[in-house]
Amino acid sequence: xxxxxxxxxxxxxxxxxxxxxxxxNNPDIVLPATREKVQQAIADLGWVPNQQAQxxxxxxxxxxxxxxxxxxxxxxADLLRAAQDVLFAHGFHATIGDANxxxxxxxxxxxxxxxxxxxxxxxxxxxxQPLEVAAxxxxxxPTVLVDRAADSVECCAVGVDDVAGGRIAVExxxxxGHRRVAFVGGPSSLKQIQDRLEGAQAAALDGGxxxxxxxxxxxxxxxxxxxxxxxxxxxxxxRPTGVFCANDLVAIAFLQGLTAQxxxxxxxxxxxxxxxxDFAAAAAVPLSSVAQPRQDLxxxxxxxxxxxxxxxxxDRDHVHTxxxxxxxxxxRASSALTR
Amino acid sequence: xxxxxxxxxxxxxxxxxxxxxxxxNNPDIVLPATREKVQQAIADLGWVPNQQAQxxxxxxxxxxxxxxxxxxxxxxADLLRAAQDVLFAHGFHATIGDANxxxxxxxxxxxxxxxxxxxxxxxxxxxxQPLEVAAxxxxxxPTVLVDRAADSVECCAVGVDDVAGGRIAVExxxxxGHRRVAFVGGPSSLKQIQDRLEGAQAAALDGGxxxxxxxxxxxxxxxxxxxxxxxxxxxxxxRPTGVFCANDLVAIAFLQGLTAQxxxxxxxxxxxxxxxxDFAAAAAVPLSSVAQPRQDLxxxxxxxxxxxxxxxxxDRDHVHTxxxxxxxxxxRASSALTR
DNA sequence: CTGAAAGCGCTTACAG
DNA sequence: CTGAAAGCGCTTACAG
Numbered sequence: 185x186x187x188x189x190x191x192x193x194x195x196x197x198x199x200x201x202x203x204x205x206x207x208x209n210n211p212d213i214v215l216p217a218t219r220e221k222v223q224q225a226i227a228d229l230g231w232v233p234n235q236q237a238q239x240x241x242x243x244x245x246x247x248x249x250x251x252x253x254x255x256x257x258x259x260x261a262d263l264l265r266a267a268q269d270v271l272f273a274h275g276f277h278a279t280i281g282d283a284n285x286x287x288x289x290x291x292x293x294x295x296x297x298x299x300x301x302x303x304x305x306x307x308x309x310x311x312x313q314p315l316e317v318a319a320x321x322x323x324x325x326p327t328v329l330v331d332r333a334a335d336s337v338e339c340c341a342v343g344v345d346d347v348a349g350g351r352i353a354v355e356x357x358x359x360x361g362h363r364r365v366a367f368v369g370g371p372s373s374l375k376q377i378q379d380r381l382e383g384a385q386a387a388a389l390d391g392g393x394x395x396x397x398x399x400x401x402x403x404x405x406x407x408x409x410x411x412x413x414x415x416x417x418x419x420x421x422x423r424p425t426g427v428f429c430a431n432d433l434v435a436i437a438f439l440q441g442l443t444a445q446x447x448x449x450x451x452x453x454x455x456x457x458x459x460x461x462d463f464a465a466a467a468a469v470p471l472s473s474v475a476q477p478r479q480d481l482x483x484x485x486x487x488x489x490x491x492x493x494x495x496x497x498x499d500r501d502h503v504h505t506x507x508x509x510x511x512x513x514x515x516r517a518s519s520a521l522t523r
Numbered sequence: 524x525x526x527x528x529x530x531x532x533x534x535x536x537x538x539x540x541x542x543x544x545x546x547x548n549n550p551d552i553v554l555p556a557t558r559e560k561v562q563q564a565i566a567d568l569g570w571v572p573n574q575q576a577q578x579x580x581x582x583x584x585x586x587x588x589x590x591x592x593x594x595x596x597x598x599x600a601d602l603l604r605a606a607q608d609v610l611f612a613h614g615f616h617a618t619i620g621d622a623n624x625x626x627x628x629x630x631x632x633x634x635x636x637x638x639x640x641x642x643x644x645x646x647x648x649x650x651x652q653p654l655e656v657a658a659x660x661x662x663x664x665p666t667v668l669v670d671r672a673a674d675s676v677e678c679c680a681v682g683v684d685d686v687a688g689g690r691i692a693v694e695x696x697x698x699x700g701h702r703r704v705a706f707v708g709g710p711s712s713l714k715q716i717q718d719r720l721e722g723a724q725a726a727a728l729d730g731g732x733x734x735x736x737x738x739x740x741x742x743x744x745x746x747x748x749x750x751x752x753x754x755x756x757x758x759x760x761x762r763p764t765g766v767f768c769a770n771d772l773v774a775i776a777f778l779q780g781l782t783a784q785x786x787x788x789x790x791x792x793x794x795x796x797x798x799x800x801d802f803a804a805a806a807a808v809p810l811s812s813v814a815q816p817r818q819d820l821x822x823x824x825x826x827x828x829x830x831x832x833x834x835x836x837x838d839r840d841h842v843h844t845x846x847x848x849x850x851x852x853x854x855r856a857s858s859a860l861t862r
Numbered sequence: 863c864t865g866a867a868a869g870c871g872c873t874t875a876c877a878g
Numbered sequence: 879c880t881g882a883a884a885g886c887g888c889t890t891a892c893a894g
Contacts, residue, residue, distance in 0.1 A: 203879090204872095215880090235575075240573070240887065255619070262595060296586075299573065299577075301575060323527075436805045540865090540889095541867095545864085573888070575888090
């Protein structure tokens with residue numbers, strides 16, 4: 185059985201292919217009798233229009249590319265979910281690219297989106313703003329950056345103020361009496377990491393506390409365990425008593441590593457995470473965490489994108505907007521004063 | 524600035540478009556001098572080939588569709604990750620569709636894959652085998668079912684023996700002395716749920732224990748809390764002392780709900796989850812869980828798909844294979860005997 | 863080695 | 879209302 189085309193449908197319904205196209209795209213314009221004949225043929229054959237050909241001819245499709253650093257991180261998964269719901273409600277399809285915390289992979293994903301001529305892109309980027317963003321702009325593909333402010337006015341962006349987030353995390357630890365504080369995060373090529381660290385340092389300075397920076401390769405479980413091993417080996421008199429982890433994945437694994445090796449949380453070491461994923465509240469010791477409004481991030485990103493697409497469709501000018509949410513601290517047992 | 528096409532590149536390099544096509548696809552066949560001229564023009568213009576046109580003409584692309592029930596569940600996220608790594612290594616692109624535990628959405632995703640004429644599909648289906656699977660087969664799009672045995676010999680499949688999984692979970696609880704056991708899971712339209720329950724019932728019967736089935740709407744946090752509220756209200760003398768949750772998300776939220784309302788785990792109620800996601804070990808009380816080899820599932824699914832694609836390319840016959848992994852139980856504190 | 867031409871499966875004016 | 883024809887951006891034999 186050969187591949188089906190519109191031609192096959194036309195032949196079976198004994199009409200021209202233009203008519204088949206019309207029953208697909210402008211059903212009202214064709215006589216009911218003809219329409220039914222064609223619809224019957226479509227059903228009999230099980231034909232599905234070839235989107236590639238449609239888009240090639242029509243010039244634009246309805247697929248939106250979502251590129252994200254790490255689908256494995258519940259923060260991104262939830263953000264994606266929220267964005268998708270909005271897009272889907274507006275008749276767009278979402279195609280997700282998972283960069284696996286790998287810049288090369290991210291580049292490949294963006295190139296694919298470009299080649300696929302997607303109608304728009306939502307990007308939660310790794311590292312510095314990728315060069316491909318310029319290419320997308322050049323190709324007239326609306327792009328919105330998520331979880332990160334735009335480096336330029338090249339596109340819309342939605343993010344949270346990570347400097348403020350780092351600040352409230354460490355301010356909290358300092359207010360609990362901690363004077364030896366540590367930041368666990370990495371890689372430092374991530375803007376998010378730089379900002380959170382910057383806020384943490386400012387808060388430590390203001391509070392008269394020392395801030396030790398423990399660098400880890402990635403924001404995942406393995407890194408959290410690594411950091412725990414490192415901290416456990418430190419001289420208790422020099423060891424930090426309050427630790428701010430750059431995300432909850434790291435914080436949860438760090439907490440687990442600590443308790444597995446006999447340290448108590450928060451008595452020996454208090455911990456604050458970042459993202460406030462659902463698992464934070466369910467951790468071995470319920471985890472304090474800086475909450476980002478991830479659903480809002482996802483929804484807003486989708487809204488901004490749809491607005492830009494609408495402007496493009498209407499041939500209107502578009503002004504790029506950048507919205508920034510403010511994170512909030514959720515305090516739980518992992519950093520509550522117990523002494 | 525209008526959209527760029529190969530024609531623009533050809534004009535700038537002063538060659539024919541056929542030659543541009545050749546430097547893209549068969550660089551060795553064109554004179555180095557010409558090649559460089561063309562590559563320069565491509566770079567100058569920032570042109571990227573239109574994949575739609577390429578595929579339309581060439582007849583087949585290199586994009587694989589991955590449709591999954593719920594990207595928010597770490598089990599699926601990890602499975603996807605493993606599958607993607609294999610596909611990527613073989614030069615394929617993965618596009619992920621997230622069904623959001625919604626059958627209508629799943630149908631939309633599969634239709635989109637069909638219209639996009641993806642080269643293959645990996646599907647972790649919701650509910651019964653969707654009708655679209657037949658449509659994919661008809662369109663000669665290789666499809667492999669994941670986390671589920673095939674209903675027929677229509678396609679390759681890879682899954683785990685969920686009946687065995689349910690059985691070992693409850694056998695363990697029974698062996699710990701529990702005689703009032705409960706199963707928490709749903710919706711019962713999911714084959715996975717039916718199988719796990721079936722295994723649980725068999726084990727309860729064999730062990731002389733009662734099995735209460737607590738039905739919840741979905742396999743997520745909210746459902747776990749719901750179930751906890753329900754169990755807390757039961758008469759302690761009738762209340763189950765051992766609970767098997769259909770996945771770890773439910774189990775973790777259930778555990779959290781129980782402890783928040785004053786019940787102790789495992790002393791009052793022992794818990795066993797399913798999937799053994801990374802968070803299981805980090806739960807408030809480290810969670811016993813039935814482990815599915817999710818990386819192997821993802822990898823194997825990708826391998827089976829690539830094999831089928833290779834067979835199709837070589838015009839060879841393909842015999843569909845169905846591989847089934849056996850789950851194993853990981854015992855942690857949530858079900859360890861402490862009395 | 864390079865160019866001219868046909869065609870992939872559609873949509874879109876334009877006749878009739 | 880329906881059909882015939884051109885063309886979207888490419889690839890692929892086929893001449894030259």
